[in-house]
Amino acid sequence: MRSLIEMNSMLSAADLAAIVVTLKLATITTIILLLVGLPIAWWLANTRVRAKPLVEAIVALPLVLPPTVLGFYLLLAFAPDSPVGQLWQYLGGEQLAFSFSALVIGSVIYSLPFAVQPLQASFEQLPKSLLEAAATMGANGRDQFFSIILPLSRRGIIGAASLGFAHTVGEFGVILMIGGNIPGETQVLSIALYDRVETLQYSSAHWMAGGLIVFSLLLLGFIYRFNKTASLYPAGRVRS
Amino acid sequence: MRSLIEMNSMLSAADLAAIVVTLKLATITTIILLLVGLPIAWWLANTRVRAKPLVEAIVALPLVLPPTVLGFYLLLAFAPDSPVGQLWQYLGGEQLAFSFSALVIGSVIYSLPFAVQPLQASFEQLPKSLLEAAATMGANGRDQFFSIILPLSRRGIIGAASLGFAHTVGEFGVILMIGGNIPGETQVLSIALYDRVETLQYSSAHWMAGGLIVFSLLLLGFIYRFNKTASLYPAGRVRS
Amino acid sequence: NADTATIATAANFKPTLQRLAAVFEQQTPHQLTLVGASTGTLFNQIRQGAPFDLLLAADSERPARLEQLGFAIAGSRFTYAEGRLALIGYPAGRDLNPASLRAELTTGRGKLAIANPNTAPYGLAARQALEALALWPLAQGRLVRANNIAQAFQYVDSGNASLGLVAYAQVIHSPRAHWLLPARQYQPIRQQAILLQFGHRNQAAIDFMHFLTSPPAKDIIRHHGYAVAD
Amino acid sequence: MSLQLDVDLQRDDFQLQLTGTLPSDGVTAIYGPSGAGKTTLLRWIAGLEKSAAGELRFRDEVWQDHQRFIPTHQRQIAYVFQDARLFPHLNVEGNLAYAYQRRFNQQGPSPTQVGDWLGITALLAHFPGQLSSGQQQRVAIARALLSSPKILLMDEPLGSLDKPAGQKILHHLQALRQHINIPVLYVSHDIEELSRIAQHLLILEQGRMIEQGALMDLCSRLELSLSHEENAASVISASILNHDTHYGLSELAIDSSHRLFLAASPGEINDNIRLRIPARDVSIALSASTDSSILNILPCTIDSIEQTGESRILVRLKLEQQFLLARLTKKSADKLQLAVGQRVYAQIKTAALLNEGSPHE
Amino acid sequence: MSLQLDVDLQRDDFQLQLTGTLPSDGVTAIYGPSGAGKTTLLRWIAGLEKSAAGELRFRDEVWQDHQRFIPTHQRQIAYVFQDARLFPHLNVEGNLAYAYQRRFNQQGPSPTQVGDWLGITALLAHFPGQLSSGQQQRVAIARALLSSPKILLMDEPLGSLDKPAGQKILHHLQALRQHINIPVLYVSHDIEELSRIAQHLLILEQGRMIEQGALMDLCSRLELSLSHEENAASVISASILNHDTHYGLSELAIDSSHRLFLAASPGEINDNIRLRIPARDVSIALSASTDSSILNILPCTIDSIEQTGESRILVRLKLEQQFLLARLTKKSADKLQLAVGQRVYAQIKTAALLNEGSPHE
């Protein structure tokens, strides 16, 4: 009884808003991650350009910067009088920093390596022979991509999506920096949780962390249930 | 000229110590990540346990907590009077929290999903038929692992190692929390860089960030150069 | 009897502390190690046995809690500096006064950056000041709340926010224009120091605590933009 | 109307280099030992070896020259790969549908028909991993047929099938080709299979073309390595004179003076059909015996005699225009004192004749 | 000394169910149409179908029963898979070394020898992706031989090889088996190949064992579907009487009253060898003709006559103990008025005899 009441009292309207923003952010980020990550990963998996290792390293780079520092540089880039900010406004956007769009951009950049890596690995392990077979049946590149590559890379896509989603839910440094913590717009759950810990509201923090964990567990578990590529290849009977 | 002097003046003894700690931490973490991640990933790739999606979700969980919050809970777990802390001391360890060992443990937990995911994907896409062939030649499980599975999973191992390494270099929230930012022991580069930004020492921060990026670019580029699995499978001529 | 002490400090005070430490190390044989983080983080770490000898917090509440909980030496708590609030703007040269603040909030379109009132003492002070100026309701849609005072400054400095309530310490030595808010508009930001249980026999920590109350130290602190009682 | 090729492709120590013109109708067999470059040639024709220099023209279309390169998916080909290459995420039905939905021509057979021909109807719900090798190969053939291509490339399509199954498939392939005339390039290392289906033959060895021409010519020319092999045979054409339904035999005319009995042939009276007569099935007698079960005893002249091994000789026998090959022991030849120009009788065991000669085009 | 099996394995709509004892020496051929369960049976014997219930005993070792399951890697087998399954990260040399380093027995051949036999010495540095299908298959066979196993399982090992290459490999396999006596289970759908190498035959159909026994018995038994096939043949044993080096022929004794000429056989005088005589190569005459190239004309008795098709009959001819099969047209049979018990002459074209009969054990 007590805990329910406590929980109730802890989930303020602001928290609810933060939950909504977080889910929206993670969902949109994941979708964009896939849309952006797929072509990059495909290119990386197939290019014979000598600079490929360099490009791969660049994709992985956002990881080596502390999130707040990355956020700081993004903030500089998003400033209204910076080239990026100018372009954004030219394209009809409002101010970029402290907007939901900024969060999305920041999250995508920060999580890109997690999306590209599993996708690229999947693509590289895809038997090219099947694409040749598809080509002989008249499938052009686009057709091959949707009819062969995507379904056979489900493993990588699920990996990319789940890592990207989870990472965005937990992300905090970058978002904190470029989001401005505006309730209902850029205040996300991770920041709310961080605030609890900083301000010593431990029991509230425990509840929130617990809820987050249980929710994520369910969601990720659900995603991973679709991850059954293995069953398509019964042991020893595959002929690629 | 000026920049060189400036750079020199910026790399204090504490910074040098931070660089050493960072490299040591990232290297040890990466090694442990592989040692821990390989069996977990192998198990996940092969188990038919119904709870598999749940276990996969649990492995990915550290991602959904903001790093500082994760660090906070790790801090609670590492406290001298907690079960973990007790065990650690029983095993002959000093106090766990604020030690280098704590950083390693924290980094490993935080980066585990990035190590397990690519490894598991590699393992799942490995043609089981080759393991059957190896078994007929007298190779037991261990032998198969080293002679077939590992070399054919190089793609995943490199992915896991590079993501794990980069993520540990950039990690900051968890480390700050459980490390206590003690120069020479637990102060890492990411925190030093964060400090610069927080204390508005921008030019120093720029230099440090630039150095970190160039170094990481070189290192990752070097790692990825070994990533040439694809050349083993010329298009269309593979028979699994 | 040279000793080494680890001083945990709120991030905003770290530059000042570095200066103080340099002077202190010249005057005494002691060595100081400085650890900066948010006061909340430091508090949590101290509760879990962090090897810190002395805490220079950004507020008075958390040192008091530590004292209460027995992680710090009772009676060693004192205010080493009082934070002051300043209004800055972007571009750097613009007029700054209550009227321009009101004008920006009513007719302008820019953001107003403050530290998070829930977690940062300067944020709380900023809120109090805005309330005193009767601008708080007006500011609601325009506020961006930084995690700490350093970020609030960066928001303005990078041009993403047009106004910001920051620490006077951050701007006192910069050429950028600012308006120092009158101290009566917000509760004093009392930054308190306390000797921690871990350092209760550390001579360097004890000496440094005394040093902080010495006139040369107070001069340095003042020089960095804080108010200090004589 | 032809397939003109000129290819030069280097791969480590292997080089495929050939120039020539293949007929673009009928079945052209590509024959050669393992590693000769048969697969590589087929892949190049399909546009799968992009790096190779060369020129390739199919009928009036340029598929590749120094400036153009039509990609595989626009060449309107179908390819039965040596490994089946079924799509592992689709079941048999899905694999068939994949090709059918993208077919190049509306005239081809339907999935139901093709599934029937290849005996895979019961397997439609199976995934490739659940099929035996032979079943996989049959699905791959079905898939290729459903593409209704302009040309069909087949790389040892019957490699993992038993004889009866293979023959059934060949039969349907013949029938299909009569219905919609798709040229076929057919790689196989089984001479018997080849001569059953092909009109044209290309012999590859170490990346070079050794010989190329009409199958009938190549089979009976003694100097070719082909006729020295265990399976050497002559291929002759004949027309159907009449069908003897009582005995289930057909009487054929090879030319004006030679008749042949054959197990009931599927053709109509006056149809031209082709017969493969293995050299080892032909014996020679000096007189026409009457009390033997051998029905076909043809008078002919010895055209040439060649020693093909320690103990064996190959005799080329001239009918009117066409030739028969006979393999004998040296001992028999000596016993009968065979000599070039001699009139002899070729004895052909009727039952040994192929009964599915493919009609001429 | 035997391989005792009792397996029951269910896979969707397919069930493999058989009980029996196979000899654990010599070559046992497993024959059956595509999808009959040949591969599944081999996999089960190798311990690769772990889920299947059953009992399996090799010589005096239990490999599987209701309580024990010896894993594959401890069974000391070698397996040539239908797909080659070379390790893609190792070149040919590495693939061979992989098996050789783990070999079960020190007595086997060396990589150099085996590489030589299979004609892959020039390919040692190639990676599997750089090999043609036939080359891959040869490497896979070499790899299996290098394991020096207690039993060798081969699943259509010559499927993608041309005849001459296949025959060379069979020859070496024979030679090796004489040297170190490894039993072989040999899946193939090529009857000719099987009868050349196997002593024992197991016929599978739809997962059931149709027949099992000595190859020689099965080949000449009329009621079996096998003898109705295009390739029906009898297998008979004979001993070498003498070698005629001038004509490159060997004279063989089938029994006390029947002699046969054969292209020079590799054996010693008095060696027993096996001959495969395809039914279609045997014709029947009422008298022994003398002016024909047919060297072998054996007197015999008609044992049975069976109609096998619309136009053809199969005649079983009794020598002393052994039987010959002859395929004739019904027309010939009528013409000669053949009847059971009648004395006739079987004409066998010498050159048609197999010259690599495998010695008895």
Ligand SMILES: Nc1ncnc2c1ncn2[C@@H]1O[C@H](COP(=O)(O)OP(=O)(O)OP(=O)(O)O)[C@@H](O)[C@H]1O
């Ligand atoms: N990627 C490659 N690198 C080097 N050599 C190659 C490569 N691919 C093929 N080869 C060589 O090219 C030759 C021809 O190969 P191809 O597959 O065309 O032979 P094939 O005639 O189809 O043989 P098979 O009957 O065995 O299938 C072989 O000797 C092979 O080793």
Ligand SMILES: Nc1ncnc2c1ncn2[C@@H]1O[C@H](COP(=O)(O)OP(=O)(O)OP(=O)(O)O)[C@@H](O)[C@H]1O
């Ligand atoms: N995983 C599976 N699930 C369902 N059915 C299967 C599975 N694996 C094999 N089968 C079926 O079992 C039967 C026997 O397969 P098997 O591979 O043993 O045949 P085979 O005799 O080796 O044929 P082939 O000569 O074509 O190689 C086939 O009908 C096949 O469809």
Ligand SMILES: [Mg+2]
């Ligand atoms: Mg080939």
Ligand SMILES: [Mg+2]
């Ligand atoms: Mg099989």
